[in-house]
Amino acid sequence: MSELVKNRSEILFLYDVKDANPNGDPVDENKPRIDEETGVNIVTDVRLKRTIRDYLHKYKGKDIFIREIRDEKGMLKTKEDRLKDFESNPEKVIRNCIDIRLFGATTAVENQTMALTGPVQFKYGRSLHKVDLTYIKGTTVMPSAAGRKQGTFMERYILPYSLIAFYGIVNEKVAVNQGIELKEEDVSLMLEGIWNGTKNLTSASKFGQMPRLLMQVIYKGENFYIGELDKRISLKTDKNPESIRDISEVKIDITKLVEILNSYKDKIEKIRLKVDDRVTFIANGTDVDLKSALSAFTIEELTF
Amino acid sequence: MKVLVFDIWGDYGHFRKFYTTTSPLTFSFPPPPTIAGILGAIYGTDKNSNEYLKVFGTEKCKIALQILSPVKKVRMGLNLLETKGTNLRLPMSDKNLAPRTQIRTEFLKDPCFRIYISHEDEQVFNKLSEGIQEHKSVYTVSLGLSELLANFKYVGLYDSYEKTSNKAVELCTPVTVDKLIEDKIEIEQNKKYFKEKIPIKMNQERIVEKYEDVIFESDGKTLKATVKSYYQLEQGVNIVFF
Numbered sequence: 001m002s003e004l005v006k007n008r009s010e011i012l013f014l015y016d017v018k019d020a021n022p023n024g025d026p027v028d029e030n031k032p033r034i035d036e037e038t039g040v041n042i043v044t045d046v047r048l049k050r051t052i053r054d055y056l057h058k059y060k061g062k063d064i065f066i067r068e069i070r071d072e073k074g075m076l077k078t079k080e081d082r083l084k085d086f087e088s089n090p091e092k093v094i095r096n097c098i099d100i101r102l103f104g105a106t107t108a109v110e111n112q113t114m115a116l117t118g119p120v121q122f123k124y125g126r127s128l129h130k131v132d133l134t135y136i137k138g139t140t141v142m143p144s145a146a147g148r149k150q151g152t153f154m155e156r157y158i159l160p161y162s163l164i165a166f167y168g169i170v171n172e173k174v175a176v177n178q179g180i181e182l183k184e185e186d187v188s189l190m191l192e193g194i195w196n197g198t199k200n201l202t203s204a205s206k207f208g209q210m211p212r213l214l215m216q217v218i219y220k221g222e223n224f225y226i227g228e229l230d231k232r233i234s235l236k237t238d239k240n241p242e243s244i245r246d247i248s249e250v251k252i253d254i255t256k257l258v259e260i261l262n263s264y265k266d267k268i269e270k271i272r273l274k275v276d277d278r279v280t281f282i283a284n285g286t287d288v289d290l291k292s293a294l295s296a297f298t299i300e301e302l303t304f
Numbered sequence: 305m306k307v308l309v310f311d312i313w314g315d316y317g318h319f320r321k322f323y324t325t326t327s328p329l330t331f332s333f334p335p336p337p338t339i340a341g342i343l344g345a346i347y348g349t350d351k352n353s354n355e356y357l358k359v360f361g362t363e364k365c366k367i368a369l370q371i372l373s374p375v376k377k378v379r380m381g382l383n384l385l386e387t388k389g390t391n392l393r394l395p396m397s398d399k400n401l402a403p404r405t406q407i408r409t410e411f412l413k414d415p416c417f418r419i420y421i422s423h424e425d426e427q428v429f430n431k432l433s434e435g436i437q438e439h440k441s442v443y444t445v446s447l448g449l450s451e452l453l454a455n456f457k458y459v460g461l462y463d464s465y466e467k468t469s470n471k472a473v474e475l476c477t478p479v480t481v482d483k484l485i486e487d488k489i490e491i492e493q494n495k496k497y498f499k500e501k502i503p504i505k506m507n508q509e510r511i512v513e514k515y516e517d518v519i520f521e522s523d524g525k526t527l528k529a530t531v532k533s534y535y536q537l538e539q540g541v542n543i544v545f546f
Contacts, residue, residue: 026406027381035378037413044382045451117351121444123315123453169453171444177351223348223440227455 002185005119005175007218007269011168011191012229013048013125014213014279015198016247021158021205022125023047031157032133039130039242041162045122048166052190053099055197060189065097065105079107083114090114094180101180102190119175119182120190122168128234129241129250131162156205161245163212166194167230170216173223191216192304195274212247212279213290214302216272217261224267232257236282247278255283258293270298305422307464307537308429310436311372312342313416314454317447318409322503322512329410330448332375332498332522333417333478336367336546337506338448343421346435346456347428348442357508359428366545368420368477368535371524376413381406415447418459420477420543433461464535464543472528477543478520479529480504488530489519496522504546518546 024030033042104118144152175182344356423429505514
């Protein structure tokens, strides 16, 4: 049996996409979401959660509450039906479904309301730089209707490159208050889902995603956390931000991150880490190895 | 009276206007019951019984707010699950029977606020102040929706004095209309004035008991108004509680 989560922790996750659409806006022609004021690319929290859920279900065989299930007629299961799978018992849902233990859920089904705040919350992911939005038009061999001689056109919007940072919090107090037995194993599986799930999205719109850095800062003592880890890193490049096309063309400045972590050294139990070897970090103007920059801490390398 | 001052900010905020259920719009700043919820998250009031509305309700807790960065609103499309039973069909088979519904939602962009708090109960006040000072939060703090995570920073604990004056004073907080004397607001140049109706008082069943019109300057500049009473902090800042 895995132990219950007892500590507050913060998660920082960096990944990049190349020639793909990390998250389309359904009311804006499925274009990648862009903050029009700054040109920064945005990815919603639910996109990342979907990635994690799909990975845990398809690759790890975990039961997931929120997923598309069809009956013989091809109809989708409603939340009522899904609840019935668990005898309409919220406790059973929590016990069985890892996604509910992590992210919570709200169902407004008659006489069976379940409103659980998830212990894990992510903020919208944001690219660390201004992105370039590109429109692709192509042809397909399938016609748009029967009796046509030519195939139809396809069109899509992609980003040539976007390096996205996600930030989240794991709150053990929420779990206790909501009656969720969140286990250490659940969080470890979620981290694996973040990393491998991102890599394993091989649909046309997502292929080309690579996880670059995953960091979980685990605190000791009650209720303390640093906050906004995503704002402590920045991107350094000689290129025009919009013309970045590869991770090798940028460096990730961790000066402020290392500074703040060091200043709260006595409040940090350990740091769990996974780094892609193509990333270059700099601190105080010189290239550094992330692990040696964090030498003051107990580092646990994530292996998956 | 001791006043606790702290700042709170995030990438986005969404404080839904009560009359916009299907195309959600946001208030320009969190109304007092929402701020009570934020305080409850930091303090750790019970989530299941809406205890925050009791502990940080208007009877015991005075709340004021200052807008620190200009109010900017943006709209994003959110892909939500269609929960009307009949619509959970094969996706895309029929446009009218789509399993998801796309909702344009309005967000505050780069919101940043300064919150002023005083509390009748010294123990509650001290525990809250301590939490904010040491950046300890029992539950996770967000700006309106769970994914709009926020950060906060302690500014200080200050003495304040209640004052009355029949002349207009410079106020750094929005002012509810019922606090004004004869509707006296001096309109100054280069300031943008807005009025929104916000919930002021909410009971523990989450039923709003009092709404009020509130006047504010959307760039966070001061208002010059004649008010029944206001509080002056030791460093000379004038505030009006909701």
